[in-house]
Amino acid sequence: MPNPKLSPGDNEIPVFFSSCNPINTIDLLLRKSGLSLRTLRRRMKDCKVISSYNANSSFYTLPALVDFDSQGLCHYQNASFSIWGSLATTIKHLVDNSNAGYTAAELSGILHVKTDDFLRILAKKNKVDKVRPVFLNIYVAIDNKISRKQIQNRTRLSSNTAAAKSKLPRNTEQIMILTEIILTENLTVDADEICRRINKKGHTLNSEQIDNVINYYGLKKNR
Numbered sequence: 001m002p003n004p005k006l007s008p009g010d011n012e013i014p015v016f017f018s019s020c021n022p023i024n025t026i027d028l029l030l031r032k033s034g035l036s037l038r039t040l041r042r043r044m045k046d047c048k049v050i051s052s053y054n055a056n057s058s059f060y061t062l063p064a065l066v067d068f069d070s071q072g073l074c075h076y077q078n079a080s081f082s083i084w085g086s087l088a089t090t091i092k093h094l095v096d097n098s099n100a101g102y103t104a105a106e107l108s109g110i111l112h113v114k115t116d117d118f119l120r121i122l123a124k125k126n127k128v129d130k131v132r133p134v135f136l137n138i139y140v141a142i143d144n145k146i147s148r149k150q151i152q153n154r155t156r157l158s159s160n161t162a163a164a165k166s167k168l169p170r171n172t173e174q175i176m177i178l179t180e181i182i183l184t185e186n187l188t189v190d191a192d193e194i195c196r197r198i199n200k201k202g203h204t205l206n207s208e209q210i211d212n213v214i215n216y217y218g219l220k221k222n223r
Helices: 026-033 037-046 087-096 104-111 116-124 144-166 171-183 191-199 207-216
Strands: 073-076 079-082 128-131 138-141
Touching: 026 037, 079 087, 087 104, 087 116, 087 128, 087 138, 104 116, 116 128, 116 138, 128 144, 138 144, 144 207, 171 191, 171 207, 191 207
Parallel strands: none
Antiparallel strands: 073 079, 128 138
């Protein structure tokens, strides 16, 4: 993901950031620079300093000093940054470019902040749309062409998940299988071996049941 370009000009603000300490607060920058708040903010803008979308935008960094992931996000200690700007614009970008829309919980997990209120506001302003194609509220793009595809993908994913879940053994047996997987010393999981170990303890599971659990929870299998 390309970082925004820096153009510091002749001001000294970048001096106060380093790879060892890429995050600053406004109070720290005021003390380091000796500038007035008005002048400091103007120079920070010239340098393309960005503020965190969490913690009331109280953390600042230079984009060149932090690593953004494939979604344009960076989580560093207590600060979260986005190349897309504010939390609202970032949420809209993620929703618009998602494969199957997002639930509020999914977005909160990605962004590391609570997103429910922002999603309600964005939906009210017609920036995103809220639909219920399955059992959960899904936020999708406001563009009908994009949202139709997102809803189709979400419905397909939900159907696949429901089908996979229906093939799972009982909860107690799932726990037994997962426990054996945790105890295995291999980096990958051999369903036949797990089955032998469990049945040796007096149970009656088969390799297909083990496979269903492995596939449902996205665990890595031996080939």
